[in-house]
Amino acid sequence: MITALCGGVGAARLLRGMVEVVPAGEVAAVVNTGDDTVLHGLHISPDLDTVVYTLADAVNPETGWGLADETWRVMEALSDLGGQTWFRLGDRDLATHCYRTQRLAEGAGLGEVASELARSFGVGVRVLPVTDDPLRTCLTLVDGPEIDFQEYFVRLRHGVAVSGVRFEGAATARPGPGVLDAIAGAETVVVCPSNPVVSIDPVLAVPGVREALAGRRDRIVAVSPIVAGAALKGPADRLLAELGVPPTAVGVARWYAPWVGTLVIDEADAPLAGDVEAEGVRCVVAPTVMSSLERSAALARVVLGALG
Numbered sequence: 043m044i045t046a047l048c049g050g051v052g053a054a055r056l057l058r059g060m061v062e063v064v065p066a067g068e069v070a071a072v073v074n075t076g077d078d079t080v081l082h083g084l085h086i087s088p089d090l091d092t093v094v095y096t097l098a099d100a101v102n103p104e105t106g107w108g109l110a111d112e113t114w115r116v117m118e119a120l121s122d123l124g125g126q127t128w129f130r131l132g133d134r135d136l137a138t139h140c141y142r143t144q145r146l147a148e149g150a151g152l153g154e155v156a157s158e159l160a161r162s163f164g165v166g167v168r169v170l171p172v173t174d175d176p177l178r179t180c181l182t183l184v185d186g187p188e189i190d191f192q193e194y195f196v197r198l199r200h201g202v203a204v205s206g207v208r209f210e211g212a213a214t215a216r217p218g219p220g221v222l223d224a225i226a227g228a229e230t231v232v233v234c235p236s237n238p239v240v241s242i243d244p245v246l247a248v249p250g251v252r253e254a255l256a257g258r259r260d261r262i263v264a265v266s267p268i269v270a271g272a273a274l275k276g277p278a279d280r281l282l283a284e285l286g287v288p289p290t291a292v293g294v295a296r297w298y299a300p301w302v303g304t305l306v307i308d309e310a311d312a313p314l315a316g317d318v319e320a321e322g323v324r325c326v327v328a329p330t331v332m333s334s335l336e337r338s339a340a341l342a343r344v345v346l347g348a349l350g
């Protein structure tokens with residue numbers, strides 16, 4: 043079995059490539075829930091939905107989140123009422139949030155609902171929220187206030203400097219159903235090209251996850267989300283720099299070195315391979331920009347072949 047630690051768009055694209063290479067039933071995705079938020083009274087799980095929509099070939103290809111061929115009648119009507127529309131929820135995407143919110147109100151766990159939604163979308167990969175308990179990524183801005191992830195990422199377009207990140211609820215969160223077994227039983231653990239600080243670290247913050255990964259460093263391979271000193275999407279480069287880590291593939295190697303044995307970096311960063319290995323992390327150089335399904339599948343082949 044292959045278990046992937048996942049955040050948002052980059053992780054979903056690699057998973058989609060992976061199921062071109064191995065049967066979906068052999069893949070488990072342990073997905074970050076620190077981005078989850080409640081808006082309009084609806085529980086929204088962006089990383090879970092991005093993984094399911096992408097694996098179902100239903101995701102909006104321009105944005106990498108939300109559904110393709112969306113209509114926006116509810117957002118338009120909400121705007122006319124002076125309601126909140128900064129977080130864009132398409133009409134069919136809203137059905138997912140209504141369904142999840144209703145099922146949670148009926149007492150279903152986040153993991154149970156995730157597998158129901160995966161099944162409804164015809165997704166064979168096991169989609170496992172890292173925890174069913176509340177987990178929220180909170181960022182402290184340099185000029186003082188602490189805000190939640192979607193305020194930072196969407197409302198402020200991550201255009202503000204961050205001095206600290208914490209994961210509210212992590213101390214008491216329990217690993218979701220199947221999470222520890224998926225990690226312990228994996229022949230290979232793949233750390234997807236997600237934001238190390240706000241997508242992968244919240245997964246590690248859930249008690250038990252680091253322990254399950256411990257001792258398996260030689261079976262853990264990560265893909266750098268930073269290519270040529272920049273994040274392909276989102277604020278990974280700036281966040282690393284703001285937290286005192288070089289916003290480069292070498293900085294990613296340093297961030298992951300304690301528990302990740304191999305890092306795949308893009309060909310653009312080939313000159314950094316020696317510096318990555320100097321961090322104590324084995325380095326594999328390959329094309330990592332997933333601009334098509336073929337490129338995603340090719341990267342998945344490299345990642346799954348990296349450990350022999």
Ligand code: FO1
Binds near residue numbers: 050077088195196
């Ligand atoms: N990202 C945006 O930049 N703007 C949005 O309006 C937005 C809405 C949205 C709705 C549902 C969903 O599942 C994701 C959405 N995202 C939006 C992306 C989301 O903020 C990120 O995908 C993750 O939280 C970070 O990976």
